[in-house]
Amino acid sequence: MSSPGRAVPRRKPPHVLANAPFRRLWTAMSVCSLGDWLNIIALTALAGNLTRDAGFQTQSLAIGGVFIAKMLPAILLGPLAGAVADRFDRRLTMFLADLLRFALVLSIPVIGSYQWIVIATFLVECVNLFWVPAKDATVPNLVPKDRLEEANQLNLLVTYGTAPVAAVLFAVLSVAMDFVGSAAPSFSGQPTDIALVVNALAYLVSAVLIFTLRDIPKGHARQGAPSVLRQIVEGWRFVGANQVVRGLVIGMLGAFAAGGAVVGVAKAYVEAQQGGDAAYGTVFGAVFVGMAFGMFFGLRLLSGLSRRRLFGLAIVSAGLVLAAIALIHNLVIVVMLTVLLGACAGIAWIIGYTTIGLEVEDGLRGRTFAFLQSLARVVLLLVVAFAASLAGLFGSHPFTIGAMSYTFDGSHLVLLIGSVVAVVVGALALKQMDDRRGIPISVDLIAALRGVRFEPEQDEQPRGMFVAFEGGEGSGKTTQSRLLAIWLRDQGFDVVQTREPGSTKVGMRLRAILLDSTHQGLSARSETLLYAADRAEHVEKVIRPALYRGAMVVCDRYVDSSLAYQGAGRDLDKDEVAKVNAWATGGLVPDLTVLIDVPPSVGLRRHASPADRIESEPMDFHERVRREFRALAAANPDRYLVVDGTLPQGEVTRLIQDRVREILPDPVPTDAEANTGTIPAIKD
Ligand code: TYD
Numbered sequence: 001m002s003s004p005g006r007a008v009p010r011r012k013p014p015h016v017l018a019n020a021p022f023r024r025l026w027t028a029m030s031v032c033s034l035g036d037w038l039n040i041i042a043l044t045a046l047a048g049n050l051t052r053d054a055g056f057q058t059q060s061l062a063i064g065g066v067f068i069a070k071m072l073p074a075i076l077l078g079p080l081a082g083a084v085a086d087r088f089d090r091r092l093t094m095f096l097a098d099l100l101r102f103a104l105v106l107s108i109p110v111i112g113s114y115q116w117i118v119i120a121t122f123l124v125e126c127v128n129l130f131w132v133p134a135k136d137a138t139v140p141n142l143v144p145k146d147r148l149e150e151a152n153q154l155n156l157l158v159t160y161g162t163a164p165v166a167a168v169l170f171a172v173l174s175v176a177m178d179f180v181g182s183a184a185p186s187f188s189g190q191p192t193d194i195a196l197v198v199n200a201l202a203y204l205v206s207a208v209l210i211f212t213l214r215d216i217p218k219g220h221a222r223q224g225a226p227s228v229l230r231q232i233v234e235g236w237r238f239v240g241a242n243q244v245v246r247g248l249v250i251g252m253l254g255a256f257a258a259g260g261a262v263v264g265v266a267k268a269y270v271e272a273q274q275g276g277d278a279a280y281g282t283v284f285g286a287v288f289v290g291m292a293f294g295m296f297f298g299l300r301l302l303s304g305l306s307r308r309r310l311f312g313l314a315i316v317s318a319g320l321v322l323a324a325i326a327l328i329h330n331l332v333i334v335v336m337l338t339v340l341l342g343a344c345a346g347i348a349w350i351i352g353y354t355t356i357g358l359e360v361e362d363g364l365r366g367r368t369f370a371f372l373q374s375l376a377r378v379v380l381l382l383v384v385a386f387a388a389s390l391a392g393l394f395g396s397h398p399f400t401i402g403a404m405s406y407t408f409d410g411s412h413l414v415l416l417i418g419s420v421v422a423v424v425v426g427a428l429a430l431k432q433m434d435d436r437r438g439i440p441i442s443v444d445l446i447a448a449l450r451g452v453r454f455e456p457e458q459d460e461q462p463r464g465m466f467v468a469f470e471g472g473e474g475s476g477k478t479t480q481s482r483l484l485a486i487w488l489r490d491q492g493f494d495v496v497q498t499r500e501p502g503s504t505k506v507g508m509r510l511r512a513i514l515l516d517s518t519h520q521g522l523s524a525r526s527e528t529l530l531y532a533a534d535r536a537e538h539v540e541k542v543i544r545p546a547l548y549r550g551a552m553v554v555c556d557r558y559v560d561s562s563l564a565y566q567g568a569g570r571d572l573d574k575d576e577v578a579k580v581n582a583w584a585t586g587g588l589v590p591d592l593t594v595l596i597d598v599p600p601s602v603g604l605r606r607h608a609s610p611a612d613r614i615e616s617e618p619m620d621f622h623e624r625v626r627r628e629f630r631a632l633a634a635a636n637p638d639r640y641l642v643v644d645g646t647l648p649q650g651e652v653t654r655l656i657q658d659r660v661r662e663i664l665p666d667p668v669p670t671d672a673e674a675n676t677g678t679i680p681a682i683k684d
Contacts, residue, residue, distance in 0.1 A: 015150075016143055016147040016150045016151050016154065017154070019142065019143055019147075021142045021213060021215035021216075022139070022142045022143050022151060024209050024212070024213050025135065025138065025139065025142060025209075025210070025213060025216075026151075026154055026155065026158070027209055028094075028205070028206040028209040028210050028213075029135060029155060029158060029159075029206075030158040030162060031202045031205050031206050031209075032098075032131075032202060032203065032206045033158050033159050033162040034162040034165060034166055034169075034202055035105075035198070035199040035200075035201075035202030035203055035206075036128075036162075036199075037162055037163045037165075037166030037167070038166045038169065038170060038195045038196075038198060038199045038202075039105065039124070039195075039196070039199045040070075041166060041167060041170045041195065042170065042191075042192045042195035042196050042199065043066050043108075043117055043121060043192075043196075044066055045170075045192050046108075046117060046190075046192040046196075047062045047065065047066050047114060047117055048062065049192065050062070050113070050114045050117070051114060062114060065118050066117065066118065066121055069118045069119075069121040069122040069125065070121060070122075070125050071125075071377050071380075071381050072122065072125075073122060073125040073126040073128075073129055074125070074129055074373060074374045074377040074378075075374060075377060075378055075381075077126055077129050078129055078370050078371070078373055078374025078377075079232045079235070079236075079367070079370060079371065079374065080228065080232065081129040081130045081132075081133055081366075081370050082133045082232070082235055082366045082367035082368070082369065082370025082371060083228050083231040083232050083235065083366070083367055083370075084130055084134075084228075084366070085130065085133040085134040085137050085365075085366025085367070085369075085370065086137070086231065086235070086363055086364060086365070086366040086367050087228065087231060089216075090134040090135075090137065090138050090216050090217075090366070091210060091211070091213060091214075091216040093130055093131070093134045094130075094131050094134050094135060094138075094206075094210045094216075095207055095210045095211045097127045097128070097130050097131040097134075098131070098203045098204070098206045098207035098210060099203075099204075099207050100123075100127045101124050101127050101128070101131075101200075101203040102200050102201075102203040102204045102207065103200075104120050104123050104124045104127070105120070105124060105196055105199050105200040105203065106196070106197065106200040107120060108120050108196050109190070109192070109193035109196045109197065129370070129373070132369070132370075132373060133365075133366040133367070133369040133370040133373065134366060136353070136357075136365070136366070136369040137362070137365035137366040137369055138216050138217075139151055139152070139155065139357060140357035140358070140362075140365065141216065141217050141362060142215060142216070145358060148354050148357050148358060149299070149350060149351075149354045152350050152353045152354050152357070153295050153296060153299075153350055155353075156291075156295060156346070156349065156350060156353075157292070157295070160288060160291065160292075161292075163288075169195075169198070170191065170195055173191045173194050173195055173198075174191040176191075177190065177191040177194065214637075214638075215638060217362070217636065231367070232367070234364075234367075235364060235367030235368065235370075235371060236367075236371065238360075238364050238367070238368070239368060239371050242359070242360075243432050243433070244308070244355065244359050244432070244433050245356065245359060245360060245368060246432055247308075247311075247312075247428070247429040247430075247431075247432030247433035248311070248352050248355055248356060248429065248433065249371070249372060249375070250425055250428055250429050250432070251311055251312060251315050251348060251352065251425060251426060251428075251429030251433075252348065252349070252352045252372060252376065253372075253375055253376060253379050253425070254315060254421055254422055254424070254425025254426065254428075254429070255315050255318060255345055255348050255349070255422065255425070256376045256379050256380055256383075257379050257380075257383050257418065257421050257422075257425075258318060258319065258322055258418040258419065258421055258422040259345065259380070260379060260380045260381075260382075260383030260384045260387065260418075261322075261383055261387045261414050261415060261417065261418030261421075262287075262322070262341075262415065262418065263380075263384055263387075264383060264384040264385070264386070264387025264388045264391070264414065265387050265388065265391045265410070265411035265414045265415065266280065266283060266284065266411075267280055268388075268391055268409075268410070268411045269411035269412070269415070270283055270331075272329075272396070272407065272409055272411060273329055273330075273331050273334070275331050279331055282335055283334065283335060283338050286335045286336075286338035286339045286342065287338055287339075287341065287342040287345075288342060289339055289342065290338060290339035290340060290341060290342020290343040290344075290345070290346065291342040291343065291345055291346035291349075292342075292346065293339065293342070293343045293346065294314075294342060294343030294344060294345065294346030294347040294350075295346040295347065295349070295350050298314075298343050298344075298346065298347045299347055299350060299351075301449075302347075302448050302449075303448075304444075304447060304448035304449075304450075304451060305444055305445065305448040306435055306436050306444065307351050307354070307355065308351075308355070308433040308434065308435045309430065309433075309434060309435070309436060309441060309444060310347060310351060311347075311348055311351040311352065311355070311429060311430075311433065312426050312427065312428075312429040312430025312431075312433065312434075313426070313430065313441065313445075314344045314345075314347040314348040314351070314426070315344065315348050315422055315423075315425060315426030315429060316422070316423050316426035316427060316430070317340075317344045317426075318341055318344035318345055318348070318422050318426070319418075319419045319420065319421070319422030319423035319424075319425075319426060320419065320423065321337050321340050321341045321344065321419075322341060322415055322416075322418050322419035322422060323415075323416060323419035323420075323423075324337055325337050325338065325341070325415055325419075326412045326413075326415035326416040326418075326419060327412070327416075329406075329407070329412075356368055356369065356372075361587070387414045387418075390410060390413070390414055390417075391409070391410030391411045391413065391414050392410060393410065394409065394410035394413050394414075395409065395410060396408075396409035396410070397409065463547065463548065463549075463550045464494075464546060464547040464548070464549070464550045464551045464552055464553060465547075465552050465553070465591050465592075465663065465664070465665070466543065466547060466553045466555070466588070466589075466590045466591050466592075467481075467484065467552070467553070467554050467555070467590060467591065467592045467593075467594065467660060468555045468557070468558035468559075468560070468590040468592075468593045468594070469481040469484075469554070469555065469556050469557065469593075469594050469596065470557060470558065470560045470561060470564070470593055470594070470595050470596070470629055471595055471596035471597060471598065471603075471629065471645060472597075472598060472600055472603045472622055472625055472626050472629070473600065473603045473604050473606075473607065473614075473615050473622065474598065474602070474603030474604055474605070474606035474607050475596040475597070475598045475603050475645045476596055476598070476606075476645050476649065476652065477556060477557075477594070477596045477645075478499070478556050479649070480594070480596060480649075480652055480653060480656060481497065481499075481554050481555070481556045481594075482497065483653050483656075484554050484594075484653075484656055484657070484660065485497035485552075485554045487653075487657055488552050488554070488660075491664075493551070493552045494549070494550065494551040494552065495551060495552045495553075495554060496542065496543075496546040496551050496552070496553045496554070497554045497555075497556075498538070498542055498543070498553065498554070498555050498556070499555065499556035499557060500531070500534060500535060500538055500555065500556065500557040500558060500561065501514055501515075501530075501531060501534040501535075501538075501557075502534065503538050503542055504534075504537045504538055504541050504542060506533075506534070506537050507534040507537050507538055510530050510531075510533060510534040511534065513530060514527065514530055514531065514534075514613070514614075515612040515613055515614065516612075516613060520613065522613075524566060524570035524571075524572055525572070527566060527570065528562060528566040528570075528572060528577055528580060529580065531561070531562050531565075531566065532562065532580050532581055532583075532584040533584070535558070535559065535562075535581065535584050535585060536584035536585065539584070539585045539586065539588055540586075543555065543588065544586075544588065555590070558590060558593070559578075559581045559582075559585060559589075560593060560595075560629060560632050562577055562581055563577055563578060563581075563628060563632060564624075564625040564626075564628040564629045564632070565614065565625055567628060568624040568625055568627065568628035569617065569621050569622075569624050569625045569628075571624075574628075589639075590639070591639075591663060592639060592640070592641060592659065592660065592663055593633070593639060593640050593641070594640075594641045594643065594656055594659075595629050595630070595632075595633045595640055595641070595642045595643070596643050596645040596652065597626070597629065597630060597642055597643065597644060597645055598644075598645035598646055599626070599646075600619060600622035600623055600625075600626055601619070602645075602646060603622075603645070604619075604622065630642070641655070641656065641659040643655050643656060
């Protein structure tokens with residue numbers, strides 16, 4: 001079945017931003033992040049301005065009100081938002097969310113009262129809740145698995161990196177408005193208003209970008225899907241039941257709790273060290289510098305370590321650093337330690353995001369991200385509030401040891417508690433997620449620092465290319481798949497040409513049962529399971545091994561045949577047929593499916609040999625099959641090529657080659673195209 005030839009050459013992969021759909025999503029996200037930060041700066045300033053005359057306390061409360069309005073929706077609506085992201089068209093969800101955000105933000109300067117700021121902020125945040133999980137769940141669909149970490153680095157970079165840009169932009173706007181105001185006093189533009197208009201426009205830009213991003217797969221809404229409530233519960237149950245995801249969630253929440261402790265007492269801590277606002281700003285900045293450092297350099301430095309281990313280790317290390325910060329009271333050392341703390345957090349955050357993208361199947365991903373998003377906010381809110389009160393209650397306790405005087409106050413206590421939480425949670429995550437049981441961590445760490453690469457065992461990436469041919473009886477797909485295999489071999493590729501059912505030893509026996517026209521009584525379900533059994537064997541013994549060694553696999557019929565023949569033809573629940581097959585194939589999906597479409601009346605006439613069990617089905621069976629094939633292709637145009645099978649054979653061949661050429665890892669010159677060998681007669 002296979003021919004020895006050259007494997008698909010491995011070239012240095014292009015940067016993840018060379019991937020056009022991801023680039024577009026990323027641009028939308030950057031614009032939104034910039035808008036979000038402008039929003040925070042402008043709104044807190046505006047809330048302060050609007051309540052300026054009411055005294056410092058009211059002003060602080062007003063600013064606090066804006067923050068609470070930002071946090072509350074996640075707690076109330078987060079789970080629903082995740083279910084929406086998993087159930088409906090994610091592109092549409094994001095697009096509508098962008099339009100709503102645009103209108104809401106624009107309404108703030110128009111209405112201009114403090115109450116409306118709080119209400120609108122609350123509403124915008126509600127909408128954000130739907131946007132974010134839809135986006136998070138989409139990223140893993142747009143970039144290949146091995147580039148996901150890189151994509152997440154870029155995502156986090158713009159999520160936080162746009163904050164200083166927004167601050168500068170706001171400052172520039174303020175200065176510009178002052179200038180305009182003094183030059184033309186009749187013009188009374190407030191910088192906060194202008195910033196909010198810019199913020200609204202950012203959402204509009206994002207709406208346009210997302211709308212034109214056709215590569216986002218459609219949602220999973222189908223007839224017979226469980227209710228939203230059941231989906232929410234299913235999402236929670238999944239997080240609780242999956243060991244790796246549980247470990248990740250515990251770890252990320254623990255890290256958040258520790259982070260919340262730092263935020264809650266940072267000001268008091270710095271003040272106790274006789275540091276002013278500048279020192280506070282420096283410590284704060286140090287966290288972000290550290291995060292960026294960890295995300296980019298830390299991960300590269302430790303690229304040899306198992307990601308799952310590194311996740312837990314980073315959180316434990318964050319805890320230890322935090323303990324040092326609690327005990328060492330020297331501002332310079334603390335700033336350095338804070339960079340380290342940020343680095344640990346950055347590493348953990350990227351790994352957490354990436355691992356969820358890799359481990360959680362598409363249909364559950366929105367809910368998983370939403371779950372994390374909501375819980376993270378609850379934890380943050382509780383911890384910040386609790387940390388500040390605890391620190392205040394504990395007070396300050398100076399004591400002297402010999403000639404040394406040392407003060408231990410509430411902020412130190414909170415940091416110490418935070419550090420213990422981080423260490424415990426990190427250790428738990430490490431235990432839950434460890435993929436190198438029995439191998440001491442120190443051995444891995446030393447190897448990683450020496451530059452030895454860790455290769456995960458199960459997550460090996462298929463490297464070849466998988467093309468499936470589908471179509472009804474007599475469509476000519478068998479001929480065309482052979483011609484494609486010959487053409488690819490001519491280009492020097494290692495090609496495995498195969499078909500379903502019956503390409504393995506067991507498969508041959510299954511095929512005999514399936515197609516034997518004396519077995520007319522075979523039930524639709526057992527027929528489905530037998531095809532799926534043949535496929536499971538085929539994927540494991542033939543297709544996956546070929547893909548791993550870098551071969552091109554050309555397969556005559558695959559999962560879609562079961563969806564069309566058993567799902568539509570035999571009238572079984574398509575979702576169930578899809579699930580059985582996803583399980584049988586371990587989720588392996590072709591890079592391209594070529595559908596050769598012919599009306600059944602034409603196809604069945606092409607047959608010379610006596611009809612087998614399926615061919616002898618009535619015409620409306622074959623009509624349903626054809627409709628289903630076409631519907632599958634229409635739902636995912638990027639992964640399908642539909643060719644009119646009534647076209648001359650040479651024309652069909654050329655259309656297929658043109659499309660395959662686009663997705664080949666190495667460019668193939670067009671002039672090689674005509675050389676397809678002798679054309680056998682149609683056989684299907
Ligand atoms: P085969 O002789 O290989 O026919 P073709 O040349 O049309 O591919 O027989 C395969 C038959 O099995 C075909 O009639 C379609 C049917 N079939 C299913 O019903 N479900 C499936 O999952 C597969 C792979 C095939």
